[in-house]
Amino acid sequence: MSSALNLSHEPVTKVKHGKIAMWAFLASELMFFSGFFGTFIVLRNTNYEVFKHGAHELAWPLALLNTFILIGSSLTMAMAIYHLERHNNGKFRTYLGLTILGAFGFLIVKYFEYSAKWQHHLFPGQDEHTVFFSFYFLMTGFHAMHVVGGMIPMVYMFFKSYTKSAYPHPSKVETLGLYWHFVDLMWIFIFPALYLIFP
Amino acid sequence: MSNDHGKVLPSYMKVFATLCTLTLLTVGAAEFIHFGDLGPIPGYSINIFVGIVIAVVKVICVMYIFMHLKFDHPMLRFFVYVPVFLFFVMSFALNFLEKWTYTR
Amino acid sequence: MGDILHVLDMLAWFPENISTFGAELDSLFAIIYWVSVAIFFLTFGILGYFLVKYRYSPDRKGYNYHGNNIVEITWTILPTFLFAAIGLYSDDIWERTKYSKRVPTADVEILVLGKQFGWLFLYPGADGSFGRNAYNDRTARSLMSAMNPFGMDSTDPAGADDFVTENQFRVPVNSNVVVRGSSIDVLHSFFLPHARVKQDVVPGTWMNIWFNLFKTGKYELACAELCGGGHYAMRAEYQVMSKAGYDAWLDTKNAEVKAARSPQPAPAAPADTAAVASLR
Amino acid sequence: MSTADHAHHHELPWYRKYVFSTDHKVIAKQFMLSSLFFLFVGGAFALFIRWQLAYPGTPIPVIGSILPATWVTEPGSGIITPEFYAQLLTMHGSIMIFFVIIPFAVGMFGNFCIPLMIGTDDMALPRLNMWSFWLVPPAGLIMMAGFFTETGYAAAGWTSYPPLSAMTGLPTFTISGQTLWLISVFLVGFSSIMGAVNYVTTVLNKRAKGMKLFDMPLTVWALFITAIIVTLGTPVLAAGLAMLFMDNFLHTSFFLPDNLVTSSKYFGGGQPVLFQHVFWFYSHPAVYIMILPLMGVVSDVMATFSRKPIYGYKAMVFAIAGIAFLGFIVWGHHMFQSGMNPLLGTTFMLSTIVIAVPSSIKVFNWLGTLWRGNIKFTAAMLNALAFVSMFIIGGLSGVFMASAPVDIYIHDTYFIVAHIHYVLFGGSLFGIFAGIYYWYPKMFGKMLNESWGRKHFYWSFVTFNLTFFPMHILGVGGHMRRIYDPNVYDFLKGLGGVNEFVTISAIALGFSQLVLVFNVLWSLKFGKKAPRNPWRANTLEWAAPAHPGHGNFDTDITVYRGPYEYSVDGRELDYWPQWEEGKSISIHHHTVAVPESNDTRTFGAH
Ligand code: HEA
Ligand code: HEA
């Protein structure tokens, strides 16, 4: 097999493999959360009172804080990509660091929220709020798992950017960025759906 | 990404500012103002539609600017359009539950 | 030969039909069956013919032909018409058998509950109307328990004569029987093979089931939705009786209920328990 | 299987070559191996089922006395319990669907065919691809590990409807077979998604020079569209499984209504039917996941062996796309009797009936492909023909059920079971056989023994029909599915003979499959060495060396024409590979070769 053979040519669509794959994966993620929201809508309609009372128990100011943190980290992620594409390694590292901090902060706030719920016995199977708190833990839980899932490669890239003179794969960061914005995007729906009580 | 470079950063900031404002607006629309009821189903006020519209605007901002849908290959948009369409199909059918047809 | 034909004639295998709309369902089945048989012979005929006619021969070549849009459109549109006809005709029957608003006014109304593994039936008793129970009052659902599966409120006088039967029920011939069905644990399916009735019963909701049977006799009710190990044995029997016979049966039942109640043990729940236990 | 091809490569350690390989062909073989294994596991479960149905209450022959004590009524009796029967049918259905047909159809053919048929060296993301396989065996083991739990295997059917599957009897945080089932299916789902994302990217981005989308063989088209269904459908199932898992394991109540009498632990508010919606939103598209790739495979096989272009290539592509799209809006036909709003029943009935239209387009185009062909009955072709004919029967029985009022009676009877097996065994599995017979030479570099192949085909085909056709009769007779002992019911008494007949045929069918395994193994060792293009076919995989190594091709690939230019006028050979240069014109749906000039005629370069 001659190594001169070049079958893995330039992508046909001119879009990087990683990016298409990530978008396809995000389409899949959208359907995943669609499943949750579809059932959420139905059960909210049939259990409106329960959902209303449940939402009263949640601390929307904390969630609001988290919203800002996530939006902020989305911004810093976009900036990080912007600077990496312009070979601005220092700034890339700063913004990526900020993004990681944001993710971390988000999880800390979440931790406080969850432990408060735990102390007040506000988890599924405890009282008549079960349906609502089922959804609360389901949706925020999966969302938090996505946050963790995003942090791992971010931290990896962050340290790689120290060991090498610069992180060498801007397209990978861009792909990760897509994912990270998606995490933000899901929160944009989860926040009003769970925390805010629409009269 | 090979679009006009000068405009990218300011557009990010604009999106960020929009997102923050809209977030505050949602909270306001949900917790503090009551626009009035909509139909017989409990929990369906005009507020909820305000909330949904705001969320959709926010999401469009994120997708088109932060996620570059506006600048990238148009094919990529289908990865959003199709799931959204299917979400509507699914929600439509799911909400036809028997609760309202069999039980009185 | 006749036996083979019998084996292949699928329509001959149906159990006898005893319900008014059953004939319609069977004939719809028959229509689709004959259409399918026709399509089967058409396609298999063509297939077999081609396979024989165009089998390999070294001195022939295939025919390079990429297809023809007119042909393509024809064989898209023809099946569309056929299927649309089947669909529209089916929908007509479907609406009549299942739509809630098309359920006829009831001559007899029964509640049925599936449980692992058996069926419970609640009859309105002498006064012909149910007392407060889980079906007609949502708040009564909190009364539901293993002892009182229908959530009957023993303080409601209208319910004093309601009686429960287990794994058997009786209905009069030629009358509209409306059954409201639910379950107390998992999904079951209320299946009357001879009456061509099938409806899953779902805990938490009450289904409308109705039928009108024109032939008297003893038949079987099966559970058609997997509900655990005992699913296969979740069988009940029902009798379609002449009107007079049915009334007589109701009278004996009512007498039994009265008898069971007369000692007046304790009020509230135990009374219901006794009703369930004694009126198998 | 390291041949001389590997010589130029730097040597990989053995485990990177055979176990954690990123080579798509190795991964395809791995999928094939694991699916074959599970086919026999699932098949063995089926034979237990059959025995019980034909001879209820009699001990299983031969192995009855050594069955585990939890399976049988009393140790050593060999008579299985009703609970174990429910576990059997659940495991049979789940294994066959999640560990046999989907891995075969999507995993094996997707991996093997896509890169080769679009003329590239590997998948776009080879490592992701590797992981998509390596989730499958652990998932299978997790599902089978249900055996070691208190309750045994999952026992709520492959559809696992709650509340039954939420196992209301057990305390919180108890792992049951059902819990493991949920985890396992979640994992295979994730594996499918990873694979599908990869296929989509590969097809979009890695096509060989000159290959337009409409130059792709139908196999690739079908796999591409299937991959889209997987990306969009599977996550919805995953969401449903996640919720059901919480209900099952943590006692939440997404799908559990108020006032369940059996348990005081629940506070309700949920909707059991909701799970069915979510489940079928995936699982109906999933049945097309299981058949579309094979429709592609069969199209390729049929074009090759009738030496003809596919009749209406574009119509075929649009039909696949149409089935895929419609597949997403018909899921309610599984729920006609579930207590779903009957109004939705009407909608779903109409959309379901419409989906028969693209299917008929496909059937007619296959027939059109045979028309005026020069048909060679190789084992692959025979299996492909079986696919078409059995799919017609299975599809027609689908139309019965699609009609909601007819479905009232036949829902959850053996009529459904007959339909399932006609489309899944008669359709998908015969399609898979066709694909195996067709691509085996390229996969292993050896020809598969034709005469054993035909024996396997004839035996399977006959016993298949003897096994599953009578099930229609059982269904019409009212025989419910998933029942342990039909003799409980008087109205089923007359069907005992049919049941017995089915069982005997099923045993014969099961043992016929041993021929396939024997053939695959025997030919691996003693088979003739395969030439590069044994079937004289057009598609790109046949441009690769007889047993391609890592990197697939030994020449640069440029695509000059569509995949089905057989028997072109003006050529001596009756095929015209996609990678061969040459000019042609199209006159009235014919292709005619145009000699450019005398010296560039390269006919018969192979
Ligand atoms: C590969 C898998 C596969 C495929 C392809 C199909 C294809 C179809 N299926 Fe099937 N189905 C299953 C697998 C599959 N199914 C399974 C596993 C179940 C059971 C699940 C469970 O409950 O466990 C099921 C159950 C099932 C049900 C639910 C039954 C019930 O539980 O009550 C229904 C109801 O509508 C249905 C319908 C159809 C239809 C209309 C098609 C159509 O796509 C068929 C279209 C094909 C044709 C129509 C034939 C070809 C056309 C012609 C020959 C042309 C005709 C010519 C003219 C009209 C001129 N299927
Ligand atoms: C691709 C899918 C597929 C395949 C190939 C099969 C293959 C077979 N199936 Fe199955 N089946 C399903 C998918 C499939 N099935 C599904 C989805 C269900 C629904 C499940 C549910 O209700 O939830 C079902 C349900 C089902 C039932 C209904 C059970 C019930 O409702 O009670 C029956 C009953 O006869 C049955 C029988 C068979 C038989 C006899 C085979 C034969 O073709 C099997 C042939 C056998 C082999 C290929 C293996 C041979 C093995 C050996 C030779 C080794 C012998 C060793 C020992 C016996 C130890 N199947």
Ligand code: CUA
């Ligand atoms: Cu009850 Cu099956």
Ligand SMILES: [Cu+2]
């Ligand atoms: Cu379906």
